[in-house]
Amino acid sequence: MAKPVVIVNCKTYPEATGGKAVRLAKLCEAMARAHNIDIRIAVQTTDIAAVAKAVKIPVYAQHVDAAEPGKTTGWTTAFALKKAGAAGTLLNHAEHRISTQTICETTPYLRKARLSIVVIAENLDRLFEFGSIDADYFCVEPPELIGGEVSVSVARPDVIENAVRAARKPLLMGAGIKDYNDFSIALRLGAKGVLLSSGIVLASDQRKALLRLLTVRGQ
Numbered sequence: 071m072a073k074p075v076v077i078v079n080c081k082t083y084p085e086a087t088g089g090k091a092v093r094l095a096k097l098c099e100a101m102a103r104a105h106n107i108d109i110r111i112a113v114q115t116t117d118i119a120a121v122a123k124a125v126k127i128p129v130y131a132q133h134v135d136a137a138e139p140g141k142t143t144g145w146t147t148a149f150a151l152k153k154a155g156a157a158g159t160l161l162n163h164a165e166h167r168i169s170t171q172t173i174c175e176t177t178p179y180l181r182k183a184r185l186s187i188v189v190i191a192e193n194l195d196r197l198f199e200f201g202s203i204d205a206d207y208f209c210v211e212p213p214e215l216i217g218g219e220v221s222v223s224v225a226r227p228d229v230i231e232n233a234v235r236a237a238r239k240p241l242l243m244g245a246g247i248k249d250y251n252d253f254s255i256a257l258r259l260g261a262k263g264v265l266l267s268s269g270i271v272l273a274s275d276q277r278k279a280l281l282r283l284l285t286v287r288g289q
Contacts, residue, residue: 076263079132080117129157134159186207194232208239223256243261
């Protein structure tokens with residue numbers, strides 16, 4: 071049986087930039103090993119090479135452009151991500167929306183580079199729109215719950231159930247996920263894992279925050 075997936079998104083938080091991104095990645099790797107969970111980390115493009123060199127867990131980009139390597143100044147290519155050590159990328163995060171057409175144009179570059187693809191939908195309508203996209207995972211993150219105190223698992227379990235039925239690929243859930251209760255509800259309702267950020271990255275003790283996510287008692 072596949073291990074549950076946890077993707078920690080560093081966003082552009084100073085608490086997970088540069089050396090702090092490396093430190094958090096190493097912590098995620100240790101926790102993945104200790105708790106038999108597939109933990110991945112999404113970092114800023116400038117941190118991919120250093121983080122990928124420091125850990126063996128999958129390192130993801132937070133975005134990539136639909137561009138060929140060559141005369142494309144200022145764009146981030148799938149080829150460059152792969153060379154930096156990335157294992158995959160997020161696409162269409164709530165804080166970096168792109169059109170469905172752009173997603174479709176981007177995925178062939180990612181496949182050519184052999185990078186894993188996580189496509190994020192803000193609601194079920196968008197998830198249905200993504201039906202034919204060649205992703206490894208779909209993720210649903212209701213934007214109104216991102217960074218909030220109440221998780222999608224607690225506030226909108228119906229969204230998880232409906233998304234699981236609608237998704238044609240393994241589904242991750244995000245928005246407000248913070249602890250084992252949030253995580254276990256999502257898994258019980260059929261999700262294969264979770265995407266989260268501030269609950270871990272902004273925690274005063276990131277190790278304790280990961281323990282709260284991965285264990286019943288959080289210690």
